[in-house]
Amino acid sequence: MGRKIVFTIVAKNYLPLARALGWSLKNNNSTDVDFIIFLADGDDLAESGETIVPVATLGIKNLDDLAFKYSITEFCTSVKPTCFKHIFKDSDVESAIYFDPDIFVFNDLQSIYSDLAIKDIVVTPHYHSKQSEHMGDQSDMITLFVGIYNFGFVAFNNSAANISILDWWEDRLTNQCYADKQDALHTDQKWADFFPVYAKDRLHISPSRGYNFAPWNIFERKVSLVNDKFVVTDRFTGQSDPLTFVHFAGYAPESPEVIHKDFWDMGIEKYPEYTLVRDIYDKITAQFDFLEKRKSPYLYAEYTNGVYIHEYHRRLYRALTESGTVIVNPFNSDGWFFQLLLKKKMITGSRPSKQNSKTLNDFDGKLNKINKMLKILFKVLGADKYFLFLKFLNRYTRPENQVFLLDEKRTKIY
Secondary structure, eight states: OOEEEEEEEEOGGGHHHHHHHHHHHHHHOSSOOEEEEEETTSSOOOOTTOOEEEGGGSOOTTHHHHHHHSOHHHHHHHTHHHHHHHHHTSTTEEEEEEEOTTEEEOSOTHHHHHHHHHOSEEEOBSOOOOOSSOOSSSOTHHHHHHOSBOTTEEEEEOOHHHHHHHHHHHHHHHHOOOEEGGGTEETBGGGGGGHHHHTGGGEEEOOOTTSSBOTTTTTTEEEEEETTEEEEEETTTOOEEEOOEEEOTTOOTTOTTBSSTTOTTSBTTTSGGGHHHHHHHHHHHHHTTHHHHTTOOOGGGBOTTSOBOOHHHHHHHHHHHHTTOOOSOTTOTTSHHHHHHHHTTOOOOSOOOOOOTTTSTTHHHHHHHHHHHHHHHHHHHOHHHHHHHHHHHHHHTSGGGGGGGGTOOOOOOO
């Protein structure tokens, strides 16, 4: 029997969640597993008994390019196949399981290893229920954007066939790991929709409701405590499975009334049984001081002079480099890219507002004013020209298509 590895990838602000994951593995597994934390933005910050591998030590040739053009989430997920390949360089390693840092294990992982004894790759769909009228809290059309499978979890055996898939996946994520609806991308996991084609009968799509219990499938699954063991029951079929792990996506300990920080219409009062697992998670993450340590600054959030890198800067960099412009060390505030942004007055020094339609003051009033302006424009232009204007407006809402503001030759339209 070879070594079994479980790993996660985090920036410094999520180290407490990674440590909570490690705690849950240690306290719920009879099988010996080695836990590795890949740190996206810093040196080895390992505490006693931990194994932390800085991503910067993996020999990624285009590290600055990845870290600059991608957001924190995009960057962490872009190196996932690279981390698998790093682990599999050790021929003694039999398999590796990836968990997002906001996952917590409630049971032995033996069922996953049993799956891997039969198949080469194990994945989980976001949910299982097929309904004429979708009963989920979020539209099932969202799944068309994010992908069929949730890659907060994926397990691979160490095999030549899997290395080939990891090579392909790594290549795609080098330039196409954006969360970008217009490109039909959702970081690393949208590419997994190809796995059934490339892996064929080597892929196991787990039917277990106890894998990846999460906010997006809570509408079909109910957790309960039976004889001191957590069980997940399908609300529609009555099928039950032992709870193996929960994916606490959107975790916000300061807002216990919501299940996911971005789904305010999914309150805990709708699924009160969720507190059975949430209370345990709150307790353990508090032990690792998540509330305070999540404020740790992201290494790749600023230029070398401390100026915040706006999302638009990252996407303008993408537009320039994909059109052939060579930019050496984009983080350098004395470099060509920063100086060009400064010259064009695109360096504001402020961080972008996180306001949205739910938090912006008098959103409906502002929307009505915009609608009135567009009605006037419609009357001035007429229907045909107004519709043509909207087509162009849709194009220019893409940050990449604002590269003309830099007076650079545009060779690519996104």
